Amino acid sequence: MRIAFDHSYARELPGAWEPTRPDTPPAPEMLYWNAELADELGLDADKADAAELARLFSGAELPAGAQPIAQAYAGHQFGGLSPSLGDGRALLLGEVTDRGGARRDIAFKGSGPTPFSRRGDGKAAVGPMLRELILGEAMQALGIPTTRALAVVATGEPVYRERPQRGAVLTRVAASHLRVGTFQYFAIRGEAEMLRKLADYTIARHYPELAGRDDRHLALLQAAAERQAALIARWMHAGFIHGVMNTDNMALSGETIDYGPCAFMDAHHPDTVFSSIDHQGRYAYGNQPAIAQWNLARFAETLLPLIAPDDPASAVPAATAVIEGFADRYREHWLAQARVKLGLDDARGGDDALLNDWLTLLAAQGVDHTLAWRYLADEAEGKSGRLAALFPAPDALEPWLKQWHARHVPRTRRPTDIAAAMRRANPLYIPRNHLVEEALAAAAERGDMAPTLALLEVLRRPFDERDGLDRYAQPAAAELAEGYRTFCGT
């Protein structure tokens, strides 16, 4: 199999990476091959058998033309700055141009130590890698920008965490791995020339419309903030909690990246936290927009010497205005996306109050986020029952529903069309935590991939209700959901 690799990052940004090699796994075994994504990338994988693919996407045999490097980056982790992080358990093989003409990174995760591994082993376990696969594919199907897994290969080697686990290598496909932390790495070191190169590279790759502009560095900040505003609004509507929104985990492409302790929330509540290491709730569901803004402020700081080379401090007001403007940009995206979810086809004053009242109602009664939105479509068709049944005290729902119905007057579309449009915006199937855990346990402990494959199949079409899949639509029993914790698996 031939992959037409390019290496623009390595070529254009010497000093931003270290050469490295993947470990050789003793017994690579393909757990999941994403044929649809392989096709999107234009890989001629059809002729390759599973054993060959397992060797190529685990480090046993490098694909021809690959030039493995570990990327340098810094990052604020839970608010504290780590000046040197870098790819400690990942490496970039190279870039390919997909069928749509877009440049995509192909990278390994869990392929062994790199110059940035510090005390880590550079490895990954089957469970967390399948988790990244499942969550990423779910996000993709929900229409949320995301990195994706091309392959997950078991290495045949144990990795040692709390207890020995089966090791795995995940092949990650990303628009790029440029992060806020990449900029921080050079800003901290006062490397202005590298920063400039990095900014121009980022612009060329993700914001080509800004290339050549004199004010391109401020414009980059603005454009990156705009993409984050759109992304986080999507997360919030999906009930997605990233879990580790460190600045090294914020991609400048605007994709969701680094699926660690992330999870979808069942009962709607702003304070929801799943990650076992997020003791303060810094990355709680409701904090995500503010954290994105905080991360963008760290990004802005790195750009000041580019915006105003002679006097970086003079760039502070303009950069601050962009960061402060993030709140409005986020709100705008959040509202626009919400109108579609609410079945509205125009914008009116008071829509944000309608939306806030709805979410307050869900939070007050601990109602399942996903099902509440989904069953609201029933009400558009005058079929009540399923929605009210989600509420412990359904009487409180009535006045809100009246307002929502009133908001649809004058009606420009038929009720069935409104309901259908709502069902295209409000998924029925999300990766429910108990089902994800069940699938990962089967794969990690018994080598049984069937539950993972079945779950992926359901999640690929999250908006289409299908017979016999009710179990995938329902939240876990309350006692299971209570105290649910996710782990980084690092």
Ligand code: AMP
């Ligand atoms: P993450 O929390 O996955 O975003 O990782 C934060 C940092 O820790 C990054 O620099 C990773 O490369 C590094 N890291 C995570 N797990 C490992 C590991 N098992 N071995 C070496 N480095 C790791």
Ligand code: MG
């Ligand atoms: Mg990371």
